[in-house]
Amino acid sequence: MYRTLAALLLCALAIALPASARDVPGELTTQLDAQLQANRERYGIAGQAVLVAHNGSVLYQGTSGERDPSTHAPATIDSIFAAQSVAKLLTSTLVMQLVEQDKVDLEAPASRYVQGLPIAWQEISLRDFLNHSSGIAEYYDRKGEHWVSKGYNGLAPDLAAALKVAGSAPMQFAPGSRVQYTQANYLVLTALLEAHYRKAYPAIARERILQPLKMTSTSWGVASVPAQRAAVPYIGKDGQLQPANEDPWPDYGWGHADLQTTVGDMNRLLQALATGKLVRTATLETLWQPQKLTGGGSNFFSTGWDTTRSDGYTQVGHDGGTRVRARLAYKGSLASGYWVFVYLTNGSARNVWSSTLVESTMAVAAPQEFPHAVLSERLIGYALDESTDATQAMRSWLRDSNGVPTGELERAINADGYAIRESFGARKALKVFALNSELYPESANAWDSLAECHAALGEKETADRLYAKSKALAKPSP
Template identity: 25%
Template structure:
């Protein structure tokens, strides 16, 4: 009887645990949905797909918004989005598949596989091409169009006549020419067109049923289209408050650089296949695929502070905490694979200025709480140290605490731009007392900075301290007479 009672109690407890875990999972999912919807509204994103992978499985797969604004067509799981330059990550895998078959080495020069190259191109390696450190001239012109009227022969003839931009390995500079050359190499070594090679060796293997190559001129069922908030007026671009249509043309020969259309579900399955050894058989191949290129000066180079390195077709987020690889495409789509966390997140949108790479880390924070921006994730080392001290002593003691930290460690330094950025971050989090304290600290450390006074004045307006705001705007304008923002606010506050 006791055994039965114990067994029943255990089953009840297990049931309660399962129910609790399920409730927690639902709560996390609901919180993410609310966050994503807020981002869509803030950034004017018409449609968004989100998929999350953990433990080799898709644990979240959600679609929001409108795929087609003209006909008010709702986005669904079947909606297909352009992933733009995320295509390059597929090319990186394709090259490593050929390397596993010993058909090439990434350290080989281009001239081993291609004829009729300019002399300055011949010793550039496949690795330098894949990592945008080649110095090759770019196939894309100043207006972001493929040169040569979308004709491969004409395009290659024109680009080969251009001078090399820098010594190979000297710097990172995003470049499309190299990926066209990689397409030519894949065709030559695989015996099939590179689009078919990628379809056969990646799309089919990863069960990517809806994924295909194409652009705005192809008929793609359930296509989400492309929208933009900017339009060209004369020589300038004007930002609109509502999205307008955008058109993208990727000639077939250019589709190693951009051209894949996919869904968040398909890309999640692709990541699962890659990490489980279905696409690359040797674990060392994955290590090579995701290792950022080292420049001639020993450093790495990338797009920005976040995607600060570039591997074989994969941008890297090289950092001590929660490093990742993060292919991005067209300012509209991104996927992050967190290398130490068994977590991958895919976000696809149909807005060219959606920039989901800027908020994927925050989505990750719902699974790894320390990654939430509000918990200090992403702050530079010295700001993290300051934050820890201020949480103990109080943000109102910011000036005193910062001085003490500097006294204890002469190498402790607070950068003006980083402080200013943190202040606005705290403001966005609606932590007004903390934000005000940080802006005051910035002014105390940088008393000759017009921007520091301008930011403090903005913050003072937020907390309805208009008299103090006016004083600080005047200080800002005195330091920088060209500060139109300060001048306008002074006029507005004076005439209240």
């Protein structure tokens, strides 16, 4: 099966579509339908709904699988998926509106706007809370199958209590020095919004985002979703799907979790942002610049949006765990054109990361625009292809026509190898790491990753030999 799927997708990816893909809608639909089916078979996806748009035009909407495997109810475009932390995009947008109106200053301490924050948090900037670089602790821990706040049988009963739990723990690091994704950061933002508007967070989000954009299928909490439209969450365990049975989040946590939505509603949100309907595009382009960390490097969150820069594009969005992702991509400025990718699933047997799924659609919809996504998809196909001539074909493509700048190729192949290892195991990823070491025999990093993969397979002798080779290459010349 893997060989057949790989051959089908390599053929599809070989067809170079125009940048907008609007000239071949029928062909694009066929190719993306094939990609969704391939993803479902590769990763054991229960059900999925996908939308791709370019410059305001929806190029593709498609589904496959079941929104409820227990009843075999099919996923549809109108199915409502648990998007979880995509909720943070609404919260970030509401804060960005206040920034644009000069009502809040991202560099000012959040305590200027929120009364009663813990003493240790008094000087932490609003930007650090938005970008998960505050250093504060979480307001709950995992206890068995449930989330529990310290001192309570379950989660803290209200927002003030939850903030007190987080504040009672030691700071994890100096604010602004590094990143630690923490839901408690967004409790502070929820408190800020409620203090400013003097109403509950859901009412603020409805009035300022959901209602103006007619996002009528978006809400919070599983209980808010009609049973006939609910995509029931599943999780992978030992390669098999099983019901996720997730605890609902309290309503004070809706600023960071428990969002329920459709591909159409997420498209409305991203389209509105891309065209300046919620926040001016010039403001967004400024706020989506990377934050420099005092510990070195840049934060991969920009005003709370997961941000990458690849193929000349700024790509912003957020995931909802491994299951869902919404992404907006633009080159230079939003006015010069933008892409929207929304990929919603209700779980997969392999718990495949949502960025892999989104990039598979980017590779098909606009291969000339997103060569790194094409590389990722080609390498996945290669890892799963058991034919004897696959390696030579892959070498030739990497040498002649992959589209990724030479200086970025080794690192990109290496990163894709780790993603493949996560989804399919070390044995499948071994092919990719071995190929990278063949292509870049003087790279200490390539040999180190190959050694690590052999070690994961229990092949200690081979791993030790390769680690020694990597170490020797890493030594500076005398």
